[in-house]
Amino acid sequence: MTDTRKPVEDILTDYDIFDPEFIKDPYSAFSEIRESGCPIAHTERYEGSWLPTRYDDVVAIAQEYETFTSQSILVLPPIPGQNEGQYGGVKAPPISSDPPEHHWHRRLILPVFAPQAVAKYEQGTKDLCNSLIDEFIDKGTADVAGDYAQHIPVRVIATLLGVPLEMESDFTAWVRAALENITDVEGRKWARQNIIQFFLAQVEDRKNNPRENDFISELMNTEVEGKKVPLDYVLGVCNLMLVAGVDTTWSAIGSCMWHMAQHPEHRKALRDNPELWPTAIEELLRVYAPVTMARVLSKDAEFQGCPMKAGDRVLMAFPAANRDPRQFENPDEVILDREHNRHVAFGSGIHRCAGSNLARLEVRVALQTFLERIPEFELVNPDDVTWAGGQVHGPRRCMVKF
Amino acid sequence: MRVSVDSGSCHGHQMCAIAAPEVFGSDELGNATVLIAGDIPVELQAKARRAEANCPERAIIITE
Ligand code: HEM
Ligand code: SF4
Numbered sequence: 001m002t003d004t005r006k007p008v009e010d011i012l013t014d015y016d017i018f019d020p021e022f023i024k025d026p027y028s029a030f031s032e033i034r035e036s037g038c039p040i041a042h043t044e045r046y047e048g049s050w051l052p053t054r055y056d057d058v059v060a061i062a063q064e065y066e067t068f069t070s071q072s073i074l075v076l077p078p079i080p081g082q083n084e085g086q087y088g089g090v091k092a093p094p095i096s097s098d099p100p101e102h103h104w105h106r107r108l109i110l111p112v113f114a115p116q117a118v119a120k121y122e123q124g125t126k127d128l129c130n131s132l133i134d135e136f137i138d139k140g141t142a143d144v145a146g147d148y149a150q151h152i153p154v155r156v157i158a159t160l161l162g163v164p165l166e167m168e169s170d171f172t173a174w175v176r177a178a179l180e181n182i183t184d185v186e187g188r189k190w191a192r193q194n195i196i197q198f199f200l201a202q203v204e205d206r207k208n209n210p211r212e213n214d215f216i217s218e219l220m221n222t223e224v225e226g227k228k229v230p231l232d233y234v235l236g237v238c239n240l241m242l243v244a245g246v247d248t249t250w251s252a253i254g255s256c257m258w259h260m261a262q263h264p265e266h267r268k269a270l271r272d273n274p275e276l277w278p279t280a281i282e283e284l285l286r287v288y289a290p291v292t293m294a295r296v297l298s299k300d301a302e303f304q305g306c307p308m309k310a311g312d313r314v315l316m317a318f319p320a321a322n323r324d325p326r327q328f329e330n331p332d333e334v335i336l337d338r339e340h341n342r343h344v345a346f347g348s349g350i351h352r353c354a355g356s357n358l359a360r361l362e363v364r365v366a367l368q369t370f371l372e373r374i375p376e377f378e379l380v381n382p383d384d385v386t387w388a389g390g391q392v393h394g395p396r397r398c399m400v401k402f
Numbered sequence: 403m404r405v406s407v408d409s410g411s412c413h414g415h416q417m418c419a420i421a422a423p424e425v426f427g428s429d430e431l432g433n434a435t436v437l438i439a440g441d442i443p444v445e446l447q448a449k450a451r452r453a454e455a456n457c458p459e460r461a462i463i464i465t466e
Contacts (some may be wrong), residue, residue: 109431111431114431342417
């Protein structure tokens with residue numbers, strides 16, 4: 001396919017987050033915008049958006065949920081007609097909800113993701129990582145993005161939801177179409193239809209064959225103010241679990257593996273000082289924050305001198321915020337025991353990632369298990385690594401040898 | 403030194419518990435709880451400060 005993209009003239013007024021150059025290295029673009037006279041860039045592409053790059057600005061917008069709403073959180077405009085028809089009301093609560101509903105939408109799922117609740121997935125995740133490593137350890141090479149990282153979060157989420165693990169490749173295809181290859185509108189429609197139909201069938205099945213201890217059943221049986229939660233909510237939450245829990249974490253694990261392949265000194269530091277792990281994971285999440293979300297203005301507002309209008313889209317560039325030198329010393333450097341790290345890889349404010357404790361567990365177990373079994377490895381060819389970007393940033397093919 | 407958490411601003415990042423697991427824990431929703439009522443022992447004070455410096459919501463209040 002030939003790329004019909006118009007070349008970017010001026011990053012401050014014409015950025016393109018789907019430009020292959022931007023996807024490969026968004027950080028130098030963020031830095032150029034951040035250090036310019038105008039740290040909030042604007043583009044007319046994709047129906048227009050604003051791009052704040054300073055930590056304080058991104059956090060301030062995340063906190064101001066009345067002006068900056070979550071009506072539409074994709075970095076591209078919604079699909080026309082998406083909210084019509086029988087399942088038009090299915091969104092992605094709580095990420096797509098605003099207060100006051102947001103409160104109960106979020107409240108209901110939080111207990112599932114508290115640190116003490118996610119601890120039970122540790123052993124299963126470790127077993128899964130080991131079985132993936134068994135597949136390639138004798139070959140001496142592996143694609144740590146495609147053969148390793150990719151398979152971990154999707155199976156953990158499928159287990160949590162109580163849906164068939166054998167459908168892993170369908171889930172992955174839907175999630176990539178919904179969140180990754182989002183410039184393809186037909187693909188997004190296809191993914192949305194498949195996801196809704198799939199969870200609808202799962203709900204029907206549970207009505208006829210009640211089960212215990214699975215997330216979907218618990219959700220179906222939850223009551224709010226004496227009434228069962230609506231079907232649209234159940235389908236919406238399931239939709240979000242799949243879409244938010246898979247591509248994001250896979251990207252984070254992949255970027256961490258890419259980093260470790262190039263930094264034997266960090267592998268050694270973690271081997272010699274295992275107590276570094278908790279801060280190391282936070283630091284890697286800071287530097288390789290995979291997720292950018294969006295907000296839509298509810299009213300006209302001037303923000304830092306930018307004349308924003310009702311309906312405008314603002315990209316919440318958490319990866320840019322996490323590398324702002326005003327907030328982090330030597331922001332581009334990975335410092336495994338960084339002292340001050342108020343990173344916002346998981347967002348900030350009321351929508352702060354509900355699944356962060358599970359995500360951290362998966363990233364840590366994936367790295368620890370790999371480094372234990374394959375302590376020394378390196379990239380086969382740094383130029384051969386491919387990346388996804390835009391909404392979610394991470395490697396999609398990353399060959400290592402050992 | 404005493405620590406408290408402003409429950410209105412805490413959104414459960416759990417970065418406090420990662421920095422100072424002896425001082426901060428989590429309730430059933432994943433929001434922070436303070437595990438030490440009263441004075442923080444001297445040997446945990448540096449960790450408590452580190453927790454404060456890692457909370458993205460600035461929800462931790464340290465009083466000396
Ligand atoms: C490293 C992996 C992950 C990253 C970087 C990440 C990042 C984020 C970010 C930045 C937000 C905020 C969205 C916004 O402000 O609009 C968010 C929200 C959310 N994430 Fe994650 N996420 C990850 C993994 C997960 C996992 C594994 C799950 C669950 C299985 C999950 C579930 C959620 C939910 C439910 C929300 C919405 C919370 C709300 O709106 O109240 N995430 N995530
Ligand atoms: S780091 Fe801050 S926001 Fe997060 S749980 Fe601790 S006190 Fe709450």
